[in-house]
Every structure is written in structure tokens, then in C-alpha cells.
Amino acid sequence: MSTNTTTEDTRPFAWFRTLGRNGKRAFIGAFGGYGLDSYDYWVLPLSLVAITSYFGITKGQAGLLGTATLLLSAIGGAVAGVMADRLGRSKTLMITVGMYALFTVLCGFAWSYESLLVFRALQGLGFGGEWAAGAILVAEYCKPQYRGRTVAFIQSAWSVGWGLAVIAYTLVFMFADADSAWRIMFWTGALPALLIFYVRRNVQDAPEVTKRREESPIRGSFKKIFQGEVGRKTFFLALLATGVQGGYYTLATWLPAYLKTERHLTVVGTGGYLAFLIVGAFVGYVSGGYLTDYLGRKKTFTVFALASAVLIIAYTQIPTGANTLVLFLGFPLGFCMSAIFSGFGSYLAENYPDDLRGTGQGFTYNFGRAFGAVFPGLVGFLAESWGIGGAMVFAAVAYGVAVLALIPLPETANQKLPS
Numbered sequence: 001m002s003t004n005t006t007t008e009d010t011r012p013f014a015w016f017r018t019l020g021r022n023g024k025r026a027f028i029g030a031f032g033g034y035g036l037d038s039y040d041y042w043v044l045p046l047s048l049v050a051i052t053s054y055f056g057i058t059k060g061q062a063g064l065l066g067t068a069t070l071l072l073s074a075i076g077g078a079v080a081g082v083m084a085d086r087l088g089r090s091k092t093l094m095i096t097v098g099m100y101a102l103f104t105v106l107c108g109f110a111w112s113y114e115s116l117l118v119f120r121a122l123q124g125l126g127f128g129g130e131w132a133a134g135a136i137l138v139a140e141y142c143k144p145q146y147r148g149r150t151v152a153f154i155q156s157a158w159s160v161g162w163g164l165a166v167i168a169y170t171l172v173f174m175f176a177d178a179d180s181a182w183r184i185m186f187w188t189g190a191l192p193a194l195l196i197f198y199v200r201r202n203v204q205d206a207p208e209v210t211k212r213r214e215e216s217p218i219r220g221s222f223k224k225i226f227q228g229e230v231g232r233k234t235f236f237l238a239l240l241a242t243g244v245q246g247g248y249y250t251l252a253t254w255l256p257a258y259l260k261t262e263r264h265l266t267v268v269g270t271g272g273y274l275a276f277l278i279v280g281a282f283v284g285y286v287s288g289g290y291l292t293d294y295l296g297r298k299k300t301f302t303v304f305a306l307a308s309a310v311l312i313i314a315y316t317q318i319p320t321g322a323n324t325l326v327l328f329l330g331f332p333l334g335f336c337m338s339a340i341f342s343g344f345g346s347y348l349a350e351n352y353p354d355d356l357r358g359t360g361q362g363f364t365y366n367f368g369r370a371f372g373a374v375f376p377g378l379v380g381f382l383a384e385s386w387g388i389g390g391a392m393v394f395a396a397v398a399y400g401v402a403v404l405a406l407i408p409l410p411e412t413a414n415q416k417l418p419s
Contacts (some may be wrong), residue, residue, distance in 0.1 A: 014146070015142070015143075015146035015149050015150045015153075016150070018142075018143050018146060019138075019142070019150070020141065022141070022203075022204060022206075023138070023141030023206075025202045025203050025204075026090070026137050026138055026141055026204070026206075027138050027141075027150070027153075028202075028203075029090070029093060029134070029137075029195070029198060029199045029202065029203040030093065030133075030134030030135065030137055030138050030154050030157075031153070031154055031157045032157070032195045032198070033093055033096075033097050033130050033133075033134050033157075033195060033199070034130065034131055034134055034154055034155070035157035035158070035160045035164075036097070036101075036161055036192035036195060037097075037100060037126075037127060037130045037131065037158075037161065037192070038157065038158040038159075038160070038161025038162050038165070039161035039162070039164050039165045039168075039188075039189070039192070040100055040101065040104040040123065040127070040161075040189040040192065041069070041127060042161065042162050042165035042166070042252075043104065043107075043165060043169075043185045043186055043188075043189060044065060044066065044069070044107075045066070045252055045253050045254075045256050045257075046165060046166065046169040046185065046256050047181070047182035047186075048062055048065075048253075048256060048257050049257055049260050050173075050178040050179070050181060050182040051065075051116070051182050053178065054178070054179055054182065055112070055116070057113050059380050059381075059383045059384055059388075060380045060383075060384065061113065061380075062257075062380060063253065063254075063376055063377050063379060063380020063381065063383075064380065065116065065117060065120050066249065066253040066373070066377070066380075067373040067374070067376060067377035067380075068117055068120060068121035068124065069121060069123060069124040069127065069373075070124060070245075070249060070369045070370055070372065070373030070376075071124065071370045071373050072121045072122065072123075072128070073124035073125070073127050073128025073129075073369045073370065074128060074366040074367055074369055074370030074371075075124075075128070075366075076096070076099075076124055076125030076126060076127065076128030076129045076366065077128030077129050077131075077132055077362045077363065077366025077367075077369065078128075078359075078362050078363045078366055078367075079125075079129065079362075080092050080096050080128065080130070080132055080133055080358075080362050081129075081132050081358040081359040081360070081361060081362020081363055081366075082222070082358065083095070083133075083358070084132060084133045084136060084357075084358030084362065085355060085356065085357065088205050089134075089137035089140070089205045090133075090199060090204055090205055092129065092133040092358075093130065093133040093137065093199055094196050094199050094200060095126075095129075096125075096127075096128075096129035096130040096133060097126065097130055097192050097193070097195055097196055098126070098193060098196055099123075099125055099129070100125075100126030100127045100130065100189075100192065101126070101189060101190055101191070101192040101193045102126075102193075103119050103120070103122045103123035103126065104123050104186055104189030104190070105186060105187055105189055105190045106119045106122075107119045107120055107186040107189075108182075108183040108184070108186030108187040108189075109183075128362075128366040128369060129362065129366075131345075132358060132361050132362035132366070133358070133362075134154060135151055135154055135155075135344075135345035135349070135361065136345075136349055136357055136358055136361055137203070137205065138150060138151055138345075139151050139345060139349040140205070140206040140208075140349075140357075141206050142346075144415060145293065146293070147346040147349075147350075148289050148290070148292035148293035148297070148342070148346045148413065149286075149290050149342075150289070150346075151289070151342075151344075151345035151346045151349075152285055152286060152288055152289020152290075152342035152343070152345070152346075153285070153286060153289060154345060155285045155288075155289070155338075155341050155342050155344070155345060156282055156285035156289075156342075158285070158338070158341075159281040159282040159285055159334075159338060162278050162281065163275075163278045163282075165185075166274050166275065166278065168185060168188055169185060172184050172185055172188075222359060224356055224359075225352070225356055225359055225360045225363060230352070230356065230360070232408075233351050233352075233360075233409065233410075234360060234363070234364060236405050236406075236408055236409050237347075237348060237351060237360075237364040237405075237409065238363070238364045238367040238368060238371075239368075239401065239402075239404075239405035240301070240368070240402050240405040240406060240409070241344070241365050241366075241367060241369070241372070242367065242368040242371045242372045242401060242402075242405075243305070243368075243372070243398050243399055243401035243402025243403070243404075243405060244305065244340055244344075244368065244372075244398075244399070244402045245368045245372035245398075246368075246372030246373075246374065246375040246376075246395070246398030246401070247308060247309070247312070247337065247372075247375070247395040247399040247402070248337055248341070248372075248395075249369070249373065249375065250375045250376045250379055250392055250394060250395035250398065251312060251337060251392070252376075253376040253379070253380075254376060254379055254380075254383075254388050254391075254392055255274075255277075256274070257388060258388040258389055258392065259274070261388065274330075276328065276330035276331050276334070277333060277334035278334060279331060279334065280330060280331035280332060280334025280335040280338070281334035281335065281337070281338035282338070283335055284304075284334060284335035284336060284337070284339035284342070285338045285339065285341065285342055286342075287335070287339055287342075288300060288338070288341070288342030288343065289342040289343075291339070291342070292343035292346065292347075292413070293413060296411050296413045297343045297346070297347040297350075297411060297412055298406050298409065298411050300339070300340070300342070300343050301340060301343060301347075301402065301403075302403055302406060304336045304340035305340055305399040305400075306399070306403065307332075307336040308333070308336040308337045308340060308395075308396075308399050309395070309396035309399040309400065310396075311329065311332055311333040311336055311337075312333065312337075312392065312393070312395045312396050313393055313396050314329060315329050315330070315333050316389040316393065317389065317393075340402075344365065345361075347412060348360065348364060348365060349361060350412035351409075351410070351412060372398065375394050375395060375397075375398050378391070378394055379391040379392055379394060382394075
């Protein structure tokens with residue numbers, strides 16, 4: 001762990017107090033953007049059983065809907081990273097939020113499986129870019145000793161959006177027939193568009209970053225993130241992101257279907273089981289942020305990758321009659337698989353200079369989404385013969401990849417952002 005040479009304010013929420021007025025506004029904008037990004041993402045996994053029945057598709061085709069979203073998110077994230085370096089963080093945040101909101105709504109009007117596949121894939125363009133812009137925006141306002149926990153609170157917005165989506169799912173599917181309910185769920189994805197007005201009026205980039213962007217004629221170069229020492233970091237950071245997100249999105253894509261089809265839970269029952277997972281996820285995001293500041297980025301990643309792998313195997317291999325154990329195991333599973341994400345925003349930002357930060361962070365994180373998408377897609381095809389629970393063990397393999405990727409990477413805790 002790096003030595004912290006800066007005096008730390010021990011008051012509650014000191015990390016938020018030190019952001020200043022503009023930093024706090026940036027935090028609210030980024031938190032809202034990522035929370036609503038999560039809401040729009042979760043509409044598909046929660047509605048997947050109804051969609052599969054409505055269009056009469058196979059589990060493999062259903063898995064492809066999730067995979068296509070993640071594949072296109074790699075392109076969206078990479079492009080948004082360059083935009084963040086060239087146009088600014090806040091402008092890019094508005095563009096990406098508008099994009100994922102638009103295509104989520106269009107999914108609700110899909111007239112065939114193929115049209116839904118196209119709209120969901122295009123949603124991935126905005127889905128991939130929003131996190132990179134928001135995380136960097138806030139990281140550049142943070143003091144070094146608070147960066148891990150501050151950006152982790154942005155990450156915790158994912159569980160808030162997830163929880164809202166589960167509440168909406170429970171209510172919509174209780175009061176509407178399944179053939180209409182999945183469309184209504186997608187139409188509620190228009191809500192994030194309201195956030196654009198807040199960001200436009202209140203959020204601006206960190207002043208020193210804006211000044212350097214105006215002074216530097218060349219920013220956001222894909223070529224530069226693959227050169228020399230930066231290029232070596234890019235390779236291993238992309239591999240780290242692939243492992244972590246491969247494990248996470250395997251669970252995210254297939255868990256609701258697993259609970260309904262193999263655990264035989266009702267809509268309300270599925271919502272209850274997911275509630276344990278989501279509460280654990282929120283606590284994990286927040287706790288992971290503090291741990292990544294105290295233990296260091298690499299140790300935190302390693303501990304939670306190994307714990308997530310073990311818990312996924314346990315969760316999916318428990319005998320059918322032991323549903324109560326599955327219920328309570330949801331909390332530690334949600335905790336570990338979310339806590340591992342807490343260090344991503346700060347760790348990626350700390351490995352790139354500000355003229356390449358958006359490009360590097362957008363590319364590596366979303367490269368991980370794209371190649372990590374292989375895992376949920378593979379589960380979809382293997383589920384026909386192995387069952388969903390049996391095929392989901394591939395998530396544990398993904399977390400193993402993440403642990404190996406960490407070995408050659410540097411520790412960056414409590415260091416100033418390179419400029």
C-alpha cells in the first residue's frame with residue numbers, strides 16, 4: 001500500500017465536503033447518470049423470461065441480447081472516452097445519457113426479435129460511454145486520499161438503479177400481463193432524459209483540466225494508449241476489466257431467469273431474493289471504496305475476485321430444496337461482486353495522464369465489457385444442456401482471469417492523478 005502523505009479529515013463524509021460546490025454538483029450528475037444507466041440495463045434481464053416467451057426464442061438467442069449490448073458498449077465507451085478528452089466530461093455525459101435513454105424506449109416498440117436485438121445493441125453505445133465520462137469527471141475533483149471512496153459512491157449508484165428496476169418490475173408484472181409488461185418496462189427507460197437538463201445547467205469539468213484541454217492541441221489519441229509503458233498498462237487493465245465484468249455480467253444476465261426457471265420462484269419471490277443481492281451490492285460498493293483507499297487497489301481487487309468466484313459456485317450449485325440458503329447467500333454474493341468494482345474508477349484514472357484519461361479509461365473498461373460478454377453468451381448456449389445454474393460456473397473462471405491480470409500492474413493508491 002502506498003504511503004499517504006496527506007492529512008486526512010476524519011469527519012463523516014469528509015470526502016464529499018472536500019469536493020467543493022462544483023465537485024458536489026458533478027457528483028450528483030454522475031451518480032444520477034450511472035444509477036439510471038443501471039436501471040435501463042436491468043430492464044432486459046428482469047424481462048428476459050417474458051421476452052423469450054413472447055418471441056418464442058431459444059436461451060441462446062436470449063443470451064445474445066445481453067451479449068450484443070455489451071459488445072456495442074465497447075465501441076460506445078471507446079468513442080465516449082475520446083469525446084471526454086476532446087469535448088469535455090460533462091458534455092459527453094449528456095450525450096451518452098440521451099443515447100441510452102432513447103434506445104431503451106425504442107426497445108419497447110420492437111416488432112420482432114431482430115428489431116429488439118438491434119435497438120438493445122444500440123443502447124449499448126450510450127451504456128458504455130456514460131460511466132467513463134462520469135467517473136473521470138468526479139475523480140478529477142477529488143483529493144487523492146479520498147478518490148477511492150468518492151468514485152466508489154458513484155459506483156454504488158448501480159445498485160440504486162438496480163433496486164428501482166426490481167421495484168418497477170415487481171409492480172409492472174403484477175398489474176400487467178407479461179406480453180405488455182416487458183414493453184412498459186422499456187418505456188420507463190425514458191426517465192434518464194430528465195437528468196440531461198440538470199447536467200446542462202449545473203455540471204462543469206474541473207477547471208484545471210479544462211485549462212489544459214484548451215492549451216493542448218492533441219488529446220484523446222487511441223494510438224498513444226498503446227505505446228510504451230502506457231500501452232503495457234492498457235493491455236493488462238483491459239484484461240482485468242474483462243475478467244471482472246465477464247463474471248459480473250454472467251450473473252447479471254442470467255440470475256433472474258435462474259431464480260424463476262430453476263428455483264421456481266414467482267415474480268414477487270424473485271424480487272425478494274434479488275433484494276438481498278441488491279442490499280449486499282450497495283453495502284459492497286460503499287465498503288469497497290473505503291477498502292480500496294486503506295488496503296490499496298490491487299489487494300482489494302484480488303480479495304473480492306476470489307470471494308466472488310467461490311460464492312457464485314456455491315449460489316448456483318446448492319440443491320433445489322435449499323432455497324432459504326440461496327436467499328441469505330445473496331447478501332455476501334452481492335457484496336463481493338459489487339465491492340470489486342469500487343476501485344475501478346479511481347484505479348483506471350490513476351494510470352493515465354489527463355490528455356489520455358478519458359480515452360484510456362473508456363477503452364479498457366469497455367473492452368472488458370465487450371470481451372466479458374463472451375461469458376454470458378456462452379452460458380446461454382450451454383444452458384440448453386447444462387442448465388442455467390451449471391453453465392454459470394464460467395463466471396468463476398472470469399474472476400480467475402482478473403486475478404492474473406493484476407500481477408504486473410502497479411499500485412496507485414493515494415497518488416495524485418498524472419498530468
